[in-house]
Amino acid sequence: MAQLKLVTVYESQGMLGAQVVKGKLESAGLPVLLKYESYGQVLGLTVDGLGLVEVQVPAELAEDALALLDDENEDEEL
DSSP: OOOOOOEEEEEEESSHHHHHHHHHHHHTOOEEEEEOOOHHHHTTOTTTTTEEEEEEGGGHHHHHHHHHHHHHHHHHHH
16 A cells, blocks of 8 residues: 655644644645644643644645645735
8 A cells, every 4th residue: 555645835833823724725625634743732832843733735736735825825915
């Protein structure tokens, strides 16, 4: 069985920002996985990388995900 290669397309300091990005990507039909240190989530710590949450997608969809996120950033600047 082949291993699925995941690529980080966004990093957030805390779960809230990562959940927003995850929702945007999933609403476009992209599968998303959040990668984070569970210890930081349990204790509510956001220092020394414990609050870091990585938004990951399959490698073959990374370009599409980054394009969606870039479009969002351009819309916010207007």
